[in-house]
Amino acid sequence: LWGLPILASDAISSVAYAGQEMLLVMLPVAGALAYDQLSLVSGAIIVLLLILTLSYRQTIEHYPNGGGAYIVAKDNLGTKAGVTAGAALCIDYILTVAVSISSGVEQITSAFTVLKPYTVIICIAMVLFLMIGNLRGIREASKLFGLPAYAFMIALLLLLIFGFAKIKGGYVAPEPTIKSLGEPITLILLLRAFSSGCTALTGVEAVSNAVPNFKSPSVKYAKTVLLLLSIIILVLFGGTSVLANMYHVVPGERAMLVLIAEQVFGHGFMYYYVTITTFIILIMAANTAYSGFPLLLAVMAKEGFVPRQLSMKGDRLSYSNGILFLSAVASGLIILFKANVTSLIGLYAIGVFISFTLSQAGMLRRWLKTRGKNWVPKAIVNGLGALATTLAVIIIAFTKFHQGAWVVIVLIPILIVLMFRVKRHYENIRKQLKVSQKTLDRADINNKVYTNRVIVPLSSVNKSSIRALKYGKTISPNVTAFCVATDEESAAKVQEKYNELGTPIPLIIKYNPYRKVVEPLLEFIESAEYEYKKGDIITVILPQFVVKRWWQRLLHNQTGRYVERKLLKHKHIVVAVMPLQLND
Amino acid sequence: LWGLPILASDAISSVAYAGQEMLLVMLPVAGALAYDQLSLVSGAIIVLLLILTLSYRQTIEHYPNGGGAYIVAKDNLGTKAGVTAGAALCIDYILTVAVSISSGVEQITSAFTVLKPYTVIICIAMVLFLMIGNLRGIREASKLFGLPAYAFMIALLLLLIFGFAKIKGGYVAPEPTIKSLGEPITLILLLRAFSSGCTALTGVEAVSNAVPNFKSPSVKYAKTVLLLLSIIILVLFGGTSVLANMYHVVPGERAMLVLIAEQVFGHGFMYYYVTITTFIILIMAANTAYSGFPLLLAVMAKEGFVPRQLSMKGDRLSYSNGILFLSAVASGLIILFKANVTSLIGLYAIGVFISFTLSQAGMLRRWLKTRGKNWVPKAIVNGLGALATTLAVIIIAFTKFHQGAWVVIVLIPILIVLMFRVKRHYENIRKQLKVSQKTLDRADINNKVYTNRVIVPLSSVNKSSIRALKYGKTISPNVTAFCVATDEESAAKVQEKYNELGTPIPLIIKYNPYRKVVEPLLEFIESAEYEYKKGDIITVILPQFVVKRWWQRLLHNQTGRYVERKLLKHKHIVVAVMPLQLND
Ligand SMILES: [K+]
Ligand SMILES: [K+]
Ligand SMILES: [K+]
Ligand SMILES: [K+]
Ligand SMILES: [K+]
Ligand SMILES: [K+]
Structure with missing residues (x-):
């Protein structure tokens, strides 16, 4: 028993x-x-x-x-x-x-x-x-x-x-x-x-x-x-x-x-x-x-x-x-x-x-x-x-109404409403994701219907950015390197080193006093300079440092996360996160 | 003044x-x-x-x-x-x-x-x-x-x-x-x-x-x-x-x-x-x-x-x-x-x-x-x-030693040590990322040196997974669809619907009672079945729902985040996050 x-x-x-x-x-x-x-x-x-x-x-x-x-x-x-x-x-x-x-x-x-x-x-x-x-x-x-x-x-x-x-x-x-x-x-x-x-x-x-x-x-x-x-x-x-x-x-x-x-x-x-x-x-x-x-x-x-x-x-x-x-x-x-x-x-x-x-x-x-x-x-x-x-x-x-039961009496209906709203949300999502038989038959996965273009943001020419550029080349013939600099001097430095790579991938340099990345990048994508065609997908490659100790994680990636979240609000942008393992 | x-x-x-x-x-x-x-x-x-x-x-x-x-x-x-x-x-x-x-x-x-x-x-x-x-x-x-x-x-x-x-x-x-x-x-x-x-x-x-x-x-x-x-x-x-x-x-x-x-x-x-x-x-x-x-x-x-x-x-x-x-x-x-x-x-x-x-x-x-x-x-x-x-x-x-000054006296050296450790960490990272002139010259970005292979995890055939498969096709000729099912019945359902897509992309189905994704996926990648060649990059495409209200965000993506973090611990895996905008 x-x-x-x-x-x-x-x-x-x-x-x-x-x-x-x-x-x-x-x-x-x-x-x-x-x-x-x-x-x-x-x-x-x-x-x-x-x-x-x-x-x-x-x-x-x-x-x-x-x-x-x-x-x-x-x-x-x-x-x-x-x-x-x-x-x-x-x-x-x-x-x-x-x-x-x-x-x-x-x-x-x-x-x-x-x-x-x-x-x-x-x-x-x-x-x-x-x-x-x-x-x-x-x-x-x-x-x-x-x-x-x-x-x-x-x-x-x-x-x-x-x-x-x-x-x-x-x-x-x-x-x-x-x-x-x-x-x-x-x-x-x-x-x-x-x-x-x-x-x-x-x-x-x-x-x-x-x-x-x-x-x-x-x-x-x-x-x-x-x-x-x-x-x-x-x-x-x-x-x-x-x-x-x-x-x-x-x-x-x-x-x-x-x-x-x-x-x-x-x-x-x-x-x-x-x-x-x-x-x-x-x-x-x-x-x-x-x-x-x-x-x-x-x-x-x-x-x-x-x-x-x-x-x-x-x-x-x-x-x-x-x-x-x-x-x-x-x-x-x-x-x-x-x-x-x-x-x-x-x-x-x-x-x-x-x-x-x-x-x-x-x-x-x-x-x-x-x-x-x-x-x-x-x-x-x-x-x-x-x-x-x-x-x-x-x-x-x-x-017990005045001794606290009112809290529960108020809370239960609120919980019920919340639960039904959650349910409704999931239902709506399910409906939106559902494919009809017709779409299923027409789903033409095998023919390329759009171009995939790649942007590689970089702050300097280093192992990480070279790796990202290589990967970009592998997944698309249309790659652009993108750098945000605070001033012309640092921009010139990056450009010089980039030239030594001897790659035909163009490097675009934009200026921002706070080194913000997202806003200049989105501006560039929307600008006539980039010639974005509706329907195309843009893949942005973000390196992510994989470090060994938990406290080191606090020293990195937060900016990356922030950039990722902001970029993903745009339905035509895919974010490819590329891990880079580091010692110490 | x-x-x-x-x-x-x-x-x-x-x-x-x-x-x-x-x-x-x-x-x-x-x-x-x-x-x-x-x-x-x-x-x-x-x-x-x-x-x-x-x-x-x-x-x-x-x-x-x-x-x-x-x-x-x-x-x-x-x-x-x-x-x-x-x-x-x-x-x-x-x-x-x-x-x-x-x-x-x-x-x-x-x-x-x-x-x-x-x-x-x-x-x-x-x-x-x-x-x-x-x-x-x-x-x-x-x-x-x-x-x-x-x-x-x-x-x-x-x-x-x-x-x-x-x-x-x-x-x-x-x-x-x-x-x-x-x-x-x-x-x-x-x-x-x-x-x-x-x-x-x-x-x-x-x-x-x-x-x-x-x-x-x-x-x-x-x-x-x-x-x-x-x-x-x-x-x-x-x-x-x-x-x-x-x-x-x-x-x-x-x-x-x-x-x-x-x-x-x-x-x-x-x-x-x-x-x-x-x-x-x-x-x-x-x-x-x-x-x-x-x-x-x-x-x-x-x-x-x-x-x-x-x-x-x-x-x-x-x-x-x-x-x-x-x-x-x-x-x-x-x-x-x-x-x-x-x-x-x-x-x-x-x-x-x-x-x-x-x-x-x-x-x-x-x-x-x-x-x-x-x-x-x-x-x-x-x-x-x-x-x-x-x-x-x-x-x-x-x-004031006994009235609290000792706390500060102890804390300041600790802070100094921490600050120098942070500095040392950044220095080490910088060194690891630095490219020598030789590597710079040899950096051969334009020739493909490895193959990019794509895996698209899916739980059912829906708009999101079709979109991911299409994208996968665009970035690589080598795409695999991957599904984790709890039992054979649900597996058969997915397989049937997948067949209607009429795509030559192979669908791999694995079983896990808790619908865990990461472990079966990593197992599959390491298995002989997948024929992974060292040096190749594997891109895993994860859809991410972009919802309109903040509370709806709590209902999604957590699993995606978890999967992403686990996968990125492996240096040969790139995670491509694909946004999908949803109403309500
Ligand atoms: K009792
Ligand atoms: K009790
Ligand atoms: K009880
Ligand atoms: K004073
Ligand atoms: K004071
Ligand atoms: K003060």
């Missing part, structure tokens, strides 16, 4: 912040009254968890090749729904990194309070650590990832057992010292707590994405793992909520799990064991986003919704872009929100719940259309899932 | 921090005793100022085309001394920006204390403001720069007049509340204060750089301006030092000039006028570095000591690089030192004083060699200048 722990970190790590954030919604308003209501809201979350589990088990059954929300929504509800799910998931991945790392570091700074002022810096260091690890291919070592998950589960189980035992043994928790408004608990407050608690369910979708990774019979294994995972979340999330109630912990300055562990175990080994394993599982959770995000981008890039550079599955380069992007945006969020979990949580959950909704609604639609065996109960299960998650999305969007 | 205020901002703005930093060295140790010693140290600074002024007037006379330290040192003391002066000046420019902006913002936060927590952010905003302004060519409006300098001088003169009058009128300043060790004043403390005060002289060198900018007779005008400038500094620096003494101001939390203005004027118009004009003059001082630094880089780049991209004088591109570099490093310093003037001052002054020393020593050497008219008194003046500034460098390096 290695499949469980590897997939589990994202899902089970949420226990570290979901319950705590529920408390933090209620405590400042209601004070000690909050503890009693905590179990009520936790109960609602657990019901939602069970509905989602049943619903997702059906997705697994019918998408044995992996049923990510993007695929399920696109298959059953159409492209727009699929892209919406994709956009929502992109945001979910970014926030998974930001929230998990911030929460992980919060555990550490709660146990080692001297580190508190360095919270943001430690978080950024963790992002860099994951970034570099993933750029270098940490994923291959993923078998090892099972251990921390077990270590964390054991830690929390021991915390629960000893925690309950201590209370049974007569321990009385100190009265909480809460500054609160002492107001009664309102429905809106409960709903806000519920919204925070919904983060407990983030990550359960991972199992349905990963069905093909399970050993055969993979569908059966995946369904079992999902069920097990739900039970674990139920026990750990429910258990820690009850403990928080019993021990009257007041999170805020320090993390809830660390505070409970402190009361249960004192400052002994188990206290640090709980802290460290919680930290590690949260970093692992962030790491799952590092493998999931580039995969999602690759799938969407294949269909043209995101830049094609991200499409080459398995290719280092494309993975790197996704990893760098994820790290940059997550770091930005961490800095912006000062690594404060409570602030970040306002943006979280909504993304993944939108994808839950679309995925369940897609399954419902599927049953209504196909009407296969037993379709009615199946439709009811997925329908219930869709309904419950829709409700959750509305509640989260409404109650 | 517009020349005065434009050049003056750098020099006269130092009044805002030099006296204050002298006080801040002595107050915490000696307490109220410090005030009496202030004028002693200020006197020493003023003597140094007078020596420097006399010495620099001779430089102006003999370098009517601009006698920057780099040029004077290189001319008279050799390349090493010149590069040392150049490296020292680079550091001076960076610190001028960091110190001036930090001090400028300190004035503002001293008058508007609510802004204090945002100090660093405001400083970075000012750096960005100057950066953008200079990238867009603020320099052309430099005539306007005269006004703030006059406004600042008037502000300080009024402050001096009313300040002295108020004391004469019987005003008794409140006793300072200083927490100090109450220790006696030692020589080392005086020397440390002297080192801080030396920053009062930073910026006077600007006049000698700018001689050709003065209207004719420029030497005469430049000498007058330098003298005037020295007198202004003398009056303002000396005067504010005496006022600080009389009013017992305690800088630290708030800036000295603002504190004096508060006591003299109360919170009226003049208080804000002094604050704002001081702020503006300091920002202008930072701005002078923005025009000076790229110029210095351009001069050094011309001789190959810094990357050649910075050498094109008057070219936007090269200026931009210098401006961006200056902004980045100055911002880094501001963040690192939290915009604290006292921390930054430890790094300042040493750079410019090294360049002072080299410049004066260069002049001395000049007199000893040339022995022109009146050489003995001239040598004595410059010798005195060299001696005094050498002494200052030693004092600053010694007393």
